[in-house]
Amino acid sequence: MKYARNIEQAQDILQESFLIIYTTINKYKGTGSFEGWMKRIVINQSISSFKKEIKFNVMVNEERLESVEVDSDFINKVPLDVILAKIQELPDRYRLVFNLYEMDNYSHKEISEMLSISEGTSKSNLHRAKNILKKRLKKWHLTTKKNSYGK
Secondary structure, three states: OOOOOOHHHHHHHHHHHHHHHHHHHHHOOOOOOHHHHHHHHHHHHHHHHHHHHOOOOOOOOHHHOOOOOOOHHHHHHOOHHHHHHHHHOOOHHHHHHHHHHHHOOOOHHHHHHHHOOOHHHHHHHHHHHHHHHHHHHHHHHHHHHHHHOOO
16 A cells, blocks of 8 residues: 555555465566565556656756655654654655655665666655655644533
8 A cells, every 4th residue: 555546556666576476476586585675576567557657857956856854753652553644644755665665665766766766766756755744744733632622
């Protein structure tokens, strides 16, 4: 789900991935983990799905990119399911770069190669994803706080 817009798309990606795994299992050489090999196929299938739909045309002024600071005490108070839901709501290109970088530990160089974008665009998309998440989590927190006080 972390790379898909919705459950139907996730199911399609997973089904296509399992077909690829089944038909290419003879290419697995036994080096490295089988799980890692399968994960790479699923990620590649997810990226292929997005490449068909998304055009990455973000212009980047890297001098304007600043780190997005998030208070760890605040994040620790937000339930994991809320964080995951807010990540899921990100625009496709931001969610894809965010997940590849933050959750799967790919470098901007690797992401740029996988998505056929520049490293600067990868950095910009990650920065924008973090800003959007920060705003949405703060809004969720304020709404939850307001509702808990009955106002």
